[in-house]
Amino acid sequence: MEHRIDPWLMLAVVGILGASLMTLHTVSRVVGSNLLLRQLLWGLIGLVVLWLMSLVRLDIYERLAPIFYGFGLVTLVVVLFVGEARGGNKAWIAIGPVTIQPSEFARLATILLAAAWLAHRGGRNLRVSDVMTAVAIVAVPVLLIVFEPDLGVGLTYLPVLTGVLVLGGLPRWVWIMLILLTVLGVHATWQYVLKPYQKDRVLTIFEPERDPFGAGYQVRQSKIAVGSGGSGGQGLGRGSQSQLRFLPAQHTDFAFAVWAEATGFVGGSVLLLAYALLLSRIAKVALTTDSRHGLILAVLIGAWLVFQVVVNLGMVLGWLPTTGVTLPLFSYGGSSLISTCAALGVVQSVWRHRLVNQ
Amino acid sequence: MIVVELREDIGPLRRRTAFLFLLVFAALGLLHLRLVDLQLVHGAEWRDLAENNRLRRLPLPGPRGWIYDRRGKVLAENVPSWELLLFPDEAENLNATGLFLARAGVTDAPTFNDRIAERRIGRMAPLVVGEDLSWNQVAAIRSHQSDYPELTVVSRFRRHYPYGILTSHIVGHLQPVSRGAVEADPTLEPDTMVGATGIEVAEDSFISGRAGERWVMVSAVGRQLGVVSEVAPRAGHDVGLTLDVGLQKAAAAALGDQSGAVVALDPRSGAVRVLYSAPSFDPRVFGGRLSRSDWQALQEDPLHPLQNRCLQGVYPPGSTIKPFLALGGLAEGMIDPNETVYCNGSVVLYGHRFRCWRRGGHGFVNLERSLAESCDVYFYLLGQRLGIDGMAKWLHRFGFGERTGIDLSFEASGLIGTPEWSHQVRGTPWYPGEAVSVSIGQGPVLATTIQLARAFAFLASRGESVTPHMVAEPSGTTAFEKIDPDHLTLIINALTEVVHGPSGTARRFASLPMAGKTGTAQVVRLQEGVVADDLAPELRHHAWFVGWAPLDEPSLVVSVIVEHGGDGGSTAAPVAAQVIQAHLGQPASHPDAQSTPPPIRTPDNPQGAG
Numbered sequence: 001m002e003h004r005i006d007p008w009l010m011l012a013v014v015g016i017l018g019a020s021l022m023t024l025h026t027v028s029r030v031v032g033s034n035l036l037l038r039q040l041l042w043g044l045i046g047l048v049v050l051w052l053m054s055l056v057r058l059d060i061y062e063r064l065a066p067i068f069y070g071f072g073l074v075t076l077v078v079v080l081f082v083g084e085a086r087g088g089n090k091a092w093i094a095i096g097p098v099t100i101q102p103s104e105f106a107r108l109a110t111i112l113l114a115a116a117w118l119a120h121r122g123g124r125n126l127r128v129s130d131v132m133t134a135v136a137i138v139a140v141p142v143l144l145i146v147f148e149p150d151l152g153v154g155l156t157y158l159p160v161l162t163g164v165l166v167l168g169g170l171p172r173w174v175w176i177m178l179i180l181l182t183v184l185g186v187h188a189t190w191q192y193v194l195k196p197y198q199k200d201r202v203l204t205i206f207e208p209e210r211d212p213f214g215a216g217y218q219v220r221q222s223k224i225a226v227g228s229g230g231s232g233g234q235g236l237g238r239g240s241q242s243q244l245r246f247l248p249a250q251h252t253d254f255a256f257a258v259w260a261e262a263t264g265f266v267g268g269s270v271l272l273l274a275y276a277l278l279l280s281r282i283a284k285v286a287l288t289t290d291s292r293h294g295l296i297l298a299v300l301i302g303a304w305l306v307f308q309v310v311v312n313l314g315m316v317l318g319w320l321p322t323t324g325v326t327l328p329l330f331s332y333g334g335s336s337l338i339s340t341c342a343a344l345g346v347v348q349s350v351w352r353h354r355l356v357n358q
Numbered sequence: 359m360i361v362v363e364l365r366e367d368i369g370p371l372r373r374r375t376a377f378l379f380l381l382v383f384a385a386l387g388l389l390h391l392r393l394v395d396l397q398l399v400h401g402a403e404w405r406d407l408a409e410n411n412r413l414r415r416l417p418l419p420g421p422r423g424w425i426y427d428r429r430g431k432v433l434a435e436n437v438p439s440w441e442l443l444l445f446p447d448e449a450e451n452l453n454a455t456g457l458f459l460a461r462a463g464v465t466d467a468p469t470f471n472d473r474i475a476e477r478r479i480g481r482m483a484p485l486v487v488g489e490d491l492s493w494n495q496v497a498a499i500r501s502h503q504s505d506y507p508e509l510t511v512v513s514r515f516r517r518h519y520p521y522g523i524l525t526s527h528i529v530g531h532l533q534p535v536s537r538g539a540v541e542a543d544p545t546l547e548p549d550t551m552v553g554a555t556g557i558e559v560a561e562d563s564f565i566s567g568r569a570g571e572r573w574v575m576v577s578a579v580g581r582q583l584g585v586v587s588e589v590a591p592r593a594g595h596d597v598g599l600t601l602d603v604g605l606q607k608a609a610a611a612a613l614g615d616q617s618g619a620v621v622a623l624d625p626r627s628g629a630v631r632v633l634y635s636a637p638s639f640d641p642r643v644f645g646g647r648l649s650r651s652d653w654q655a656l657q658e659d660p661l662h663p664l665q666n667r668c669l670q671g672v673y674p675p676g677s678t679i680k681p682f683l684a685l686g687g688l689a690e691g692m693i694d695p696n697e698t699v700y701c702n703g704s705v706v707l708y709g710h711r712f713r714c715w716r717r718g719g720h721g722f723v724n725l726e727r728s729l730a731e732s733c734d735v736y737f738y739l740l741g742q743r744l745g746i747d748g749m750a751k752w753l754h755r756f757g758f759g760e761r762t763g764i765d766l767s768f769e770a771s772g773l774i775g776t777p778e779w780s781h782q783v784r785g786t787p788w789y790p791g792e793a794v795s796v797s798i799g800q801g802p803v804l805a806t807t808i809q810l811a812r813a814f815a816f817l818a819s820r821g822e823s824v825t826p827h828m829v830a831e832p833s834g835t836t837a838f839e840k841i842d843p844d845h846l847t848l849i850i851n852a853l854t855e856v857v858h859g860p861s862g863t864a865r866r867f868a869s870l871p872m873a874g875k876t877g878t879a880q881v882v883r884l885q886e887g888v889v890a891d892d893l894a895p896e897l898r899h900h901a902w903f904v905g906w907a908p909l910d911e912p913s914l915v916v917s918v919i920v921e922h923g924g925d926g927g928s929t930a931a932p933v934a935a936q937v938i939q940a941h942l943g944q945p946a947s948h949p950d951a952q953s954t955p956p957p958i959r960t961p962d963n964p965q966g967a968g
Contacts, residue, residue: 163378166378169374223396223404224407224408226393226397226404227403227405227408228401228404228407228408229397229401230405240408260393260397264397264401265393265394265398265401268393268397272393276386279379279382279383279386280379280383283379283382286379287375287376292368295368295372299375302378302382303378306382306386313389314389317389317392317396319392
């Protein structure tokens, strides 16, 4: 038997989309382009996609996963050759009037493949060869994305791997090893991989006055915007930080700061509650399904979304470096919005088929 | 059995899931605490910071191109200058600011208030409230910077014209861009200086640079903290003119304090070498955006120094149009060059007695003598034969009554009166006697100095017409129709006799290899028994001389009018002679080389080489 789509999850999605559209409307004047209409169109398409994806049975996702994954890798290769560059990232493919960001969609394909593989595997703990497989599934698309180079989107694949490892289960000593390796890896990345401007961003987190007009500028302006919202906010379209263009990337990375400046603590809390509702409904799906595959899907998608929420808000609120990770369902961008809706559609498929034995 | 297996399989997964989501809600809780900290606990402090957060947009004017004469002498340049900018939105009390600036001697209260009143809303642009500040003024403002954070001293450029009064009519001056132009063109900055007259306006789109902008962050006391972003301005292109400042100086010296105009051009190309209108004005009067009092004085000056007499001054051409009427008579077969007319000092036509300028008469005169000695009776009779329509037709052929098309604005077209014109424009009947006056360049016929220069260039070059120009030859102007070369030779010989003949009207200058025609244009009709020299200065005749040099291969045509100068041969011809002397004293140059402007310094070619 099938169940209805979860109304609470839909409430959270529509609520976040509504707040996003209000924010984008006030930002359109600053950015000088009508973001509202386009995002509204993407949002409607996204809701339809969500509904369609929820109709598909889980065994079909299992069967299609390798095909999706293969197709995702192909598009990631193609974008390296024919991609359009924006702000240094060659991450977009133009098809007629729309531009598509394949790295946003390839993530869902990666989740589908990782979940199918893990569900099929069974057993208590992961063996070394299993870990290698899991790392390979995630690392191939990430490497292709790093070539673009789009660090922000590449990062959002990491919680998928973490989710796989946690769910698959590792002996305690492996966790300790992993943590050690991570520390070494971070050190190596700092020494050999990060570009100076990226190091700057990290350093200014700990020392915001280091460079008030360079890397620290954005974070500082964002904190001023959020803070000056106070309890009730300055009113939509009246936030001085956003309207006077102090705030960078208002429609994408720092969209939450615009909202928090305009609506204050009340609006900020409401939006945070909406995300908490969304994630708790995903948790509900994961904890009530009888399907091992369904549980894994819900957890991996939840891990990805919560990672983006935490990293983006951590940046806007001045805790984490600016990485270009957007706020799901809230930041402007069609590819991100539709791929998020598609992923939620998969979660809803798990919900609707939760008592179907697989 | 199957169900039990599933339960065993999914149990650990559910425990791990629950653990993961606990972490998630802990993270969201922390973020919410951060929101509490930023917005509720420290909200007021951040709000203060937001209010002190000031971004300023500083327009960076694009430097205008320089202007050179044909020998590379600088006619217009940019020199560094301190300007004072006001950001009116940031001021607490604009009246106090105005008082402070008045005390510092930067501006006066009415000017300041005018600037505020005409401030442009809608663009984040500061107002220029002080220009060309002295070091003392800059120091005074800087020392009070914290009291008046809305003021900023910036280093910019000011237009400077090294030859000042000598070239002000040609080079022109700048004026602040009009409000309408700013509203129509979003790339224009308010307070930009744009060309108002002369080459500055004619070549404005070429000379003017493109403005850039700089966003700076300033503290609450107006201290600049850093540059947020910058778009660099782009410099305009330089312009080389055909003008020869050396000859221009000679013309100015020759005119002295007389009012008048001198135009000289190369008859081979139309390149204008001299364009001097006296009295002239000091372009510094227009240097800025603020002061208007000097300008008022200039406008009210009875001598009209702002008028460019070379292009805008219309005068009766007097005898200087006789060569062109003679060409018409020859072409129409109405005169035989050897046929003579007896001049006894006057002739009666239409019941009026028309006098020759020489009371005693010239006796028997043929065409050559009639031009060399400027016999009026000969031309009264020619004019009667040609009729007013015939004269108008031939004068039009040589460019009278039409603009020459020189690449400077505000050119006048002059006038050739005809019966139709009389009915339609003047609204009075046409008297046949007026046609008789026209035949000696009097009455309803008016010409500009540059028209005569162009017409004489046609003679000097033996039938090649040119369009006068300062920068590049304009396209689209029509050439004069071809004339029988034999007729031209006759006229050229006659005009050579004017200078070199035994009784020519300009025989004083026979030492110079020049030819030309004198002219004396009456301002008022002489009463019986009054001698012209006894007239009041403002009623005296206008003196003309138009000619060329050297005789073989002429390279300069000079057209001179001296207002109320009296006799053409004695006041205008000496001016032309001095310009020609200066010209002939210079090293000769090839006509092609002369018409090419000097190498132009452009942003792509900073040295101006090649």
